[in-house]
Amino acid sequence: MNFSSKLLENAVTEFGKLPGIGQKTALRLVLHLLNQEHSQVSKFTESITVLKNNIKFCKNCHHISDAELCEICTSHKRDQSIICVVEDSRDIMAIENTHQYNGLYHVLNGLISPMDGVGPADLTIAQLVNRAENTDVKEIIFALSATMEGDTTIFYLNKKLNTENIKISTLARGIAFGGEIEYADELTLGRSITTRVPYQNSLTK
Amino acid sequence: MNFSSKLLENAVTEFGKLPGIGQKTALRLVLHLLNQEHSQVSKFTESITVLKNNIKFCKNCHHISDAELCEICTSHKRDQSIICVVEDSRDIMAIENTHQYNGLYHVLNGLISPMDGVGPADLTIAQLVNRAENTDVKEIIFALSATMEGDTTIFYLNKKLNTENIKISTLARGIAFGGEIEYADELTLGRSITTRVPYQNSLTK
Structure with a gap:
């Protein structure tokens, strides 16, 4: 120009x-x-x-915050025994908007991606392991992208975490609401058939 | 959010x-x-x-400029006898990119739009009239949008300018390059038929 x-x-x-x-x-x-x-x-x-x-980042969960600890970590109304692991602060906002989750979070600040030169040491994985060992955590949810990097990170975290007393879960995969079956990719459609749920369960949302 | x-x-x-x-x-x-x-x-x-x-605006044509007068107004290579009237500086950049015009410009800083409270006094119309009267202008081209506001502004300017010795022209309307006839609106298609050009002329571009 x-x-x-x-x-x-x-x-x-x-x-x-x-x-x-x-x-x-x-x-x-x-x-x-x-x-x-x-x-x-x-x-x-x-x-x-x-x-x-x-700007500060919460000392506990690394979420964007105005104070040392973010509002979610300091709230007494949140379930302190569940940690939802996400890639960045934007994912927390997206999950908060659903009003379906009442636990704590942990921001990784990225995903393991050797291609981009991002290794485990670049993320807040040590801090997550520390939280899992030193606080009374009963469940850890991996809410990471359904990509190669996301899967790699989940695999690594699962190995790293001492999961004897902790339940590990990931987001459900399947057809999105409003999604048309003929346009769904084979992988998603295949997974949604093998992990089908009883009709009554699918109504209790 | x-x-x-x-x-x-x-x-x-x-x-x-x-x-x-x-x-x-x-x-x-x-x-x-x-x-x-x-x-x-x-x-x-x-x-x-x-x-x-x-930032400064050229004293002569009101184009965005780093100096009192813009590069176009101070250039000796430009044809000083033609003024192309445009709505804003972005239009000048678009026309300059075509490399088809070698005259001067005049930025109106908007179009007459009573609905938005923009009257002739809000634009640089007085300055344009002044340029037309006090410099050796032979042609004024109205390169304004083909909208109600654009047409209103052209109508007003045409009345205001003392056009005895000045040729007034507007942009050619018609089917755009790459445009398909079946998708052209009736007004454009109708105009392009009534103002059709000899085939030989259309090649000399």
Whole structure:
């Protein structure tokens, strides 16, 4: 693209580094900001700066938090005996939105992926093992993506955790709500047949 | 959405104000920035602040520029006798990318739109009239959107400009390259038939 201003080009380049934002979208966003009041633009940039400088990660579960411990870990209403292991904070928000889970979480900050150079030491696995051994945990749920990396991570964690007294579970796989059977992939459809549930059970949701 | 941090919520809200960015995308962008180095994040915010504080608009054509006059207005290679009237700077970039135009521009900074409270006084119409009267302009091209607002603006400008010695033209309307006739709307197709061009002319592009 041909920019009439170096400053404009600079801002568009920076915006274009964000995931899913191409050059054209970046230009549209920058021109939008350029048309805003000065106060609005500084509110925008300050919200990012303040977030980056002051954000904390919960000491216990590594979730994004304003304090040393996050609201979930400090809540007395949550079941302290279940830990749901997730890849990042976004997964916690997604699960919280379902209102179907009332235990604690543990954020791994990624998945084991040798291809991307991410090994077990880069994740918060030691801390999870520590929590499993030193707190009164009865169940650990692996809520990780159904990908090669997710499966590898679950396999590794399962070996690492001393699971004698702890129940280990993973998310149910199957046809999604609203999913049409003819468009489901063979793996999912096959799994959903072999792990079929009694009709009465499927109603108690 | 349920945010675990006020700072995070704040940043997501600010990002969500950008056009075409919803809550989910905003969260993804903010979490991406959160995972970047401090230096990268300050580069991002500074590029916006510097742009907003230092950007200038060309005194002559109102295009975004780093200097008092933009590169197009100061160029000796451009044909000073043609002015192409556009809605905003993005249109200039689009036209420049075609490499088919070698004259000057004039940015209106919007279109007349009574519904949105935008009247002629909000645009740079007076400056355009001034340019048309005081410089040696032979042709003015209206490159405005083919919408109600665009047509209204062209109608108003045509009345305002003293067009005795100036040729006024608008963009050609018709079937777009790659466009299929069966999917073209009646208005466009009808116009493209009534304003059909000799086959030989259509080749000289």
